[in-house]
Amino acid sequence: MSKELVNAIAEMKEQEALELAKEMVDGGSDPMEIMGAARDAMGIVGERYEEGTYFLPELILSGVMLNQIAEMVKPKLAEAVEVERHGKVVVGTVEGDIHDIGKDIVVFMLDVNGFDVLDLGIDVPPQKFVEAIKDFEPQVVGLSGFLTLAFDSMKDTVDAIKKAGLRDKVRIMIGGGQISDEIRKHAGADAYGADAMAGVSLAKEWIGVK
Amino acid sequence: MGKEWGELSADEKQEALFQRWLAPKDPEGNDLKFQSPEAEKGYKERITRIKDAIQLKKRPDRVPVMPLPSMFPAYYSGMTVEEVMYDYDKCYAAWKKFVLDFDPDGHMGCAAPGPGKFYEILDYKLYAWPGHGVAPEHPYQCLEGEYMKADEYDALIQDPSAFFSNVYLPRVFGALEPFQMLPMLPGILEMYGVAFNFIPYGLPPVQGALNSLMEAGGEALKWVGAVGGFDGEMATLGYPNILAGFTKAPFDAIADTLRGTKGAMLDLYRQPDKLLEAMEAITPLMIKLGVGAAMMNGKPIIFIPLHKGADGFLSDEQFKTFYWPTLRKVMMGLIEAGCIPFPAAEGGYNDRLEVIKDLPKGKTLWMFDQTDMANAKKILGDTVCMLGNVPLDLLSVGTPAQVKDYVKELTGTAGKGGGFILSNGAFFDDIKAENLKAMMEAGREYGAYS
Numbered sequence: 001m002s003k004e005l006v007n008a009i010a011e012m013k014e015q016e017a018l019e020l021a022k023e024m025v026d027g028g029s030d031p032m033e034i035m036g037a038a039r040d041a042m043g044i045v046g047e048r049y050e051e052g053t054y055f056l057p058e059l060i061l062s063g064v065m066l067n068q069i070a071e072m073v074k075p076k077l078a079e080a081v082e083v084e085r086h087g088k089v090v091v092g093t094v095e096g097d098i099h100d101i102g103k104d105i106v107v108f109m110l111d112v113n114g115f116d117v118l119d120l121g122i123d124v125p126p127q128k129f130v131e132a133i134k135d136f137e138p139q140v141v142g143l144s145g146f147l148t149l150a151f152d153s154m155k156d157t158v159d160a161i162k163k164a165g166l167r168d169k170v171r172i173m174i175g176g177g178q179i180s181d182e183i184r185k186h187a188g189a190d191a192y193g194a195d196a197m198a199g200v201s202l203a204k205e206w207i208g209v210k
Numbered sequence: 211m212g213k214e215w216g217e218l219s220a221d222e223k224q225e226a227l228f229q230r231w232l233a234p235k236d237p238e239g240n241d242l243k244f245q246s247p248e249a250e251k252g253y254k255e256r257i258t259r260i261k262d263a264i265q266l267k268k269r270p271d272r273v274p275v276m277p278l279p280s281m282f283p284a285y286y287s288g289m290t291v292e293e294v295m296y297d298y299d300k301c302y303a304a305w306k307k308f309v310l311d312f313d314p315d316g317h318m319g320c321a322a323p324g325p326g327k328f329y330e331i332l333d334y335k336l337y338a339w340p341g342h343g344v345a346p347e348h349p350y351q352c353l354e355g356e357y358m359k360a361d362e363y364d365a366l367i368q369d370p371s372a373f374f375s376n377v378y379l380p381r382v383f384g385a386l387e388p389f390q391m392l393p394m395l396p397g398i399l400e401m402y403g404v405a406f407n408f409i410p411y412g413l414p415p416v417q418g419a420l421n422s423l424m425e426a427g428g429e430a431l432k433w434v435g436a437v438g439g440f441d442g443e444m445a446t447l448g449y450p451n452i453l454a455g456f457t458k459a460p461f462d463a464i465a466d467t468l469r470g471t472k473g474a475m476l477d478l479y480r481q482p483d484k485l486l487e488a489m490e491a492i493t494p495l496m497i498k499l500g501v502g503a504a505m506m507n508g509k510p511i512i513f514i515p516l517h518k519g520a521d522g523f524l525s526d527e528q529f530k531t532f533y534w535p536t537l538r539k540v541m542m543g544l545i546e547a548g549c550i551p552f553p554a555a556e557g558g559y560n561d562r563l564e565v566i567k568d569l570p571k572g573k574t575l576w577m578f579d580q581t582d583m584a585n586a587k588k589i590l591g592d593t594v595c596m597l598g599n600v601p602l603d604l605l606s607v608g609t610p611a612q613v614k615d616y617v618k619e620l621t622g623t624a625g626k627g628g629g630f631i632l633s634n635g636a637f638f639d640d641i642k643a644e645n646l647k648a649m650m651e652a653g654r655e656y657g658a659y660s
Contacts, residue, residue: 098353
């Protein structure tokens with residue numbers, strides 16, 4: 001049945017997926033198996049996004065399905081599901097910018113590709129990135145931004161990370177609507193990604209995931 | 211005597227709107243007095259240049275050059291966005307300096323910052339603006355949310371205007387929340403019971419909202435009193451405002467500020483028929499919005515900012531099913547009324563070019579951002595006028611020499627044979643002024659048709 005669940009989620013059949021998950025929960029299936037199936041399905045969704053067959057609607061709907069299934073399973077779970085993770089990434093939209101569509105896609109894709117992602121949200125001041133690097137100890141930091149003001153906010157964030165003595169602890173990637181390699185140079189980041197897949201590749205490369 | 215407006219063909223209407231634009235009036239309805247014969251000549255030349263570029267009938271004398279800023283004029287004048295939103299005279303001064311210093315072929319007026327106090331009075335929920343969610347030096351930004359709920363499609367479909375006035379308006383303006391109590395107007399058909407409809411107006415919350423509404427109206431009037439003369443003065447100096455008004459793609463109307471991106475994308479799977487029906491229902495309103503502005507302002511170009519149909523947002527199939535059909539209907543409705551739709555395709559539109567080609571020749575102006583302009587010229591060059599696409603990263607952190615190189619290449623490909631207006635790819639805030647100057651200079655130099 002877990003195979004059917006994987007398919008239902010991956011094929012965007014929300015009703016079917018929820019019914020299957022409920023049946024499995026009620027029938028006493030191992031909650032870990034249900035969540036494992038959901039995660040496998042998210043992996044397929046990520047692959048299809050990468051191939052260019054799935055787009056924003058599918059990412060959003062599958063995310064919503066995953067959350068609903070997690071809610072169903074939660075009461076049955078003795079402990080939180082620990083999934084093995086490749087490494088840690090901190091992501092946020094830089095100070096002054098409140099756009100989140102692009103950042104959310106990157107978070108989604110990093111997550112389904114097995115990274116432990118801390119999403120700091122939008123309009124994140126440089127100091128908050130610095131604190132997150134200290135507390136969460138990521139190997140990679142992703143800065144997102146949509147407006148031209150983000151160019152300088154990204155630079156300010158990289159500078160603050162430098163000033164805190166943390167620059168050599170993390171690799172920094174940037175991305176967003178108008179971001180380019182020129183902006184990477186301006187900001188002093190290590191790389192820029194044209195899309196979410198590029199962000200995943202960078203994180204894999206830097207963390208050493210095959 | 212000429213024909214009545216309703217008897218004119220779409221082409222004749224467009225020509226008539228161009229003629230009205232070419233012969234501007236002052237607020238009293240008399241012919242506008244230009245400040246010099248050169249200004250008058252410049253005004254007409256600029257409009258003619260833009261007209262020729264758009265219509266694809268003959269090549270203009272050179273590529274029109276027209277930077278389209280967001281809040282750049284404020285930064286350029288050393289002001290914060292907060293200052294230009296709250297001090298209307300400063301806004302006027304900053305936008306005037308921008309036009310005079312950069313000498314563009316057209317401008318977009320100085321209404322973009324809008325009246326900050328007005329938003330405050332109405333407790334506007336839809337945007338964060340300086341002092342209200344963003345810093346004084348930053349531009350206002352949309353706060354996406356579900357301002358229309360998932361189960362409200364029928365209400366929108368059955369009576370869009372009532373939905374906007376009785377449901378949407380009280381949600382996006384906190385001070386107008388009591389208007390949720392207002393009646394639907396068909397209740398006023400007969401004397402019997404008509405007074406019931408007016409009871410809400412006697413209730414203190416509604417009366418409070420009405421007071422806010424009057425105060426807000428006063429503020430809007432104050433604002434327009436300060437900035438309303440801008441287009442007229444710029445015209446006397448030779449600079450036309452290119453925009454008559456704006457409208458939206460029905461999909462964006464729903465996905466931007468009604469359902470929000472997340473809501474609309476879920477609806478695309480959960481209730482696709484309702485989504486399609488709702489877009490059809492608001493299509494006539496979107497046409498009216500644009501046509502009404504064109505008639506009132508006496509010129510043809512209607513801006514349509516495009517958002518959620520860009521490359522990466524939707525699949526080809528989804529674009530063709532959910533985004534394009536009603537956008538095309540809106541554009542065709544505008545064209546029928548003599549207008550020139552001016553969609554701004556922010557982001558990439560590389561995957562959409564073959565689809566959007568399905569339009570009549572010489573009737574539309576497309577702003578492109580991260581779209582391959584050489585390829586776009588190949589596919590769309592016979593059909594539409596393109597505008598763009600100097601990238602914002604280049605204008606922000608590049609050098610004037612790099613900008614000039616870019617413009618040279620761009621005018622050589624996209625500008626070949628006409629049908630092109632040089633501009634930025636997306637609306638810009640704080641970029642380097644010397645780079646914008648370089649864009650203007652290079653546009654005039656390399657954009658000359660000899």
